Amino acid sequence: MYAKILLCYDGSREGRLALREGARLAQITGAGVILLAVVETVAGNALAQGVDAGALAHQQADFKAILDEGHQRLSAMGLAPEVRVEFGDPVAAITHVATETGADLVVVGHHKQGFWTRWMSRSVAAALGDSLGCSLLLAQKIVEDSELFRDT
Template structure:
């Protein structure tokens, strides 16, 4: 069913749920797991971060820790994920990486947004739904340890 699953991970609660659900799918299907973090470098983010190289370096270091955590979580589940970090617009980078690696499925976490936020900015999931040429899973399911480790 799936040969390559791109797991988009940001270290958030929603990202952890997506990581677990995507990991379970990789286990079931025997798919390769590719773990991706995107450091957003858009204008709004640059302003929020102070628009200096030091802030970007700090953010990169944070995402390296997040990727390491995700890699450890996936390795503990018996997967051997490839890890990537990209810089730029999340929709564009996720789409680019998915195309480049030939992903069959992209898994992202669902971040709740209020009506005002949805109106002011397009969600990453909506952007991905329009741009990806593969399946997209907007993960929200809580996957129990017994499902992941088979002890239950």
């Protein structure tokens, strides 16, 4: 069913749910896994916040720690993920990596938004649905350890 699954991971609660659900699908299907974190870089925000090279390096270190955590979790589940960090717009970066790697499925966590937030800005999930050439899973299911660490 799936040969390659792209797991988008940011270390949040929603990201952890996506990681677990995507990992379980990879276990069931025998798919390869690409673990991706996207560091959103917006020139306007960087200038407004006075971000310098040191701050960007600190942000990179934070994402490396997040990816290390994700890699450890996936390894404990018997998977051997390829790990990637991309910079820029999340939709563009995820779409690029999915296309480049030939992913059959992209798994992202669902960050709930209030009415006004959703009205004011388009969701990443909606934009991904329009830009991806493969399936998209908005993970919300709680996958228990008993499912993840049993023989597949």
